Amino acid sequence: MIKTPPYLNSGDTIGIVCPSGYMDAEKAAECIRVLQEDWGYKVKVGKTLGGSSETYFSGTEEERLADFQQMLDDDEVQAVLCGRGGYGMTHLIDKINFKKFKKNPKWVIGYSDITLFHTHLYSNYYISSLHSPMAAAFNDAGYINRYVQSLRHALEGKWAKYSCDAHELNRQGEGVGELVGGNLALLVHGIGTDSELKTKGRILFIEDIGEYIYSIDRMMHQLKRSGKLKHLAGLIIGEFDDVKDTTRPFGKTIYETIAEIVAEYDYPVCYHFPVSHTERNYALKIGVGYKLKVTKAKVTLEE
Numbered sequence: 001m002i003k004t005p006p007y008l009n010s011g012d013t014i015g016i017v018c019p020s021g022y023m024d025a026e027k028a029a030e031c032i033r034v035l036q037e038d039w040g041y042k043v044k045v046g047k048t049l050g051g052s053s054e055t056y057f058s059g060t061e062e063e064r065l066a067d068f069q070q071m072l073d074d075d076e077v078q079a080v081l082c083g084r085g086g087y088g089m090t091h092l093i094d095k096i097n098f099k100k101f102k103k104n105p106k107w108v109i110g111y112s113d114i115t116l117f118h119t120h121l122y123s124n125y126y127i128s129s130l131h132s133p134m135a136a137a138f139n140d141a142g143y144i145n146r147y148v149q150s151l152r153h154a155l156e157g158k159w160a161k162y163s164c165d166a167h168e169l170n171r172q173g174e175g176v177g178e179l180v181g182g183n184l185a186l187l188v189h190g191i192g193t194d195s196e197l198k199t200k201g202r203i204l205f206i207e208d209i210g211e212y213i214y215s216i217d218r219m220m221h222q223l224k225r226s227g228k229l230k231h232l233a234g235l236i237i238g239e240f241d242d243v244k245d246t247t248r249p250f251g252k253t254i255y256e257t258i259a260e261i262v263a264e265y266d267y268p269v270c271y272h273f274p275v276s277h278t279e280r281n282y283a284l285k286i287g288v289g290y291k292l293k294v295t296k297a298k299v300t301l302e303e
Contacts, residue, residue, distance in 0.1 A: 002178060002287040004128045005079075005105040007157030010040035012078040015071040016135060017046035018058035020113045021086020023135070025050025028083050031138035038143070039152055046071055049083050058083075061091045068092060072108075073100045079155060083135040085112025085183075093120050093195055102127070107155060110134050112209075112277065115182030118286045120195035122180060130154055131182050131275070132283035142279055150283040160290075161302035162282050164273055169259045172294045173268035175234030179290045181205035188219045191226050200231040203292050203301075205284065207238030209277040213250040213257060216240065220261045229262060234292035235269045236301065239276035268294040273301070 008014075014035055016028060028049055035041045046067040048058040058064055071080045093116055102125055108117060109130040118129045132151045133142075142148055150160065180197055181187065184206045190196050208216065223229050240254045252260070255271050262269060270292070274280040285303070293300045 002126050002128050003105060004285075004288065005107045008041065008078055008107075008155045011042065013042040013044050013076055014079045014081050015044045015046060015074065015077040016049055016081050016083055017067050017071050018048040018051070018083040019064050019068040019092060020058065020082070020088035021056060021084050022051065022053055022058045023049060023083040027139065028135040030143070031135040034138050034143045044071075044074070044077055056086070057088050064088060065092050065095055069096060072096070072106070077106065079107040079109060081135060082108070082110030082114050085110060085114050085134070087113050089113045089116045090189065093117065098125060109151065111281065112183050113186065115186035116190060116195055118182055119180070119187065119190050119197045122287045123196060123198050124194065126287065128285050128287040130283055131286055133281050137279065137281070145279060147274065147279055147281050147283075154283040154285060159303040160283070160285070161300065162274070163298055163300045164270070166296060166298055167255075167271040169255055169271050170294050170299065171267075171269040172296060173234075173266075174294075175203055175232070175268050175292045176289065177202045177233030178287050179203045179205065179284055180286060181236070182207070184208040184216065184219050185211070188222050191222065191228075197228065199228045201233055203234040203236065203290055204228070204232050205236035205238060205273065205275055207240065207276050209241045210244070211240070212244045212246065213252070213254055214246065216254055217250070217257050217261075220258055224261055229265065232265070232267050234267050235262060236273045236275070236292065237269065237271045238273050239278060239280060241277050268292055270294045270299040273299065
């Protein structure tokens with residue numbers, strides 16, 4: 001059975017770290033203000049937020065690991081918010097010590113590159129985590145939109161019920177199962193490792209950014225060939241942003257490509273669900289039971 005970390009109360013502390021790519025401290029300032037002044041939490045900032053690194057990363061591998069590990073183990077911190085994703089979790093995942101975290105889990109929040117942490121945590125320890133907006137999403141009054149607010153509600157323990165419009169490629173039906181998924185490239189990256197995603201009987205969601213259509217096609221075929229698409233309870237296709245095509249066109253859109261690959265299965269499938277690298281990014285609890293309902297009129301996903 002999935003182990004769900006304790007939900008937060010007013011006055012609890014959220015730690016902010018950057019275990020992967022670099023992020024200017026200024027870009028997290030509004031997030032910190034909102035967490036403290038509007039949401040009623042305390043904030044503890046790790047050394048990797050606005051760190052001194054002059055490379056793509058927020059610090060050396062050792063610095064990033066130490067900062068992330070400290071927040072995971074800190075008894076004064078009730079949740080860990082990753083400032084951004086980017087790339088770099090793959091350097092750390094096999095070196096993280098989960099001994100203390102297993103006994104006293106806390107919410108770890110993020111998406112994109114943080115997908116690898118989510119899948120590793122779920123597949124090895126059956127502990128839930130939060131695929132959701134990160135620190136930059138609070139900027140430009142983003143904290144008032146429904147997607148950042150969904151993170152607030154998730155941390156408070158409110159049950160989610162999301163909906164979106166129907167899509168012409170949707171396959172109708174109902175499915176119930178533990179929710180797993182995240183960034184497609186990271187899900188494929190985990191195959192054959194200790195972070196490999198378990199999908200049988202689960203509802204899978206995927207999204208990505210900046211990929212060529214042929215790359216999405218290749219990654220979807222990798223999921224299929226490794227059996228990850230065969231026994232799903234449902235499939236949620238999020239948004240694929242900044243998609244690129246080759247000079248000689250691939251010949252199909254992203255959604256047409258995916259629809260063709262999963263055509264042989266009979267579980268419900270929905271397209272253009274609000275999980276993405278844009279502001280349209282609902283907070284989703286990895287490992288928690290959800291019901292996906294796809295009808296002719298709309299799509300609903302609820303705990």
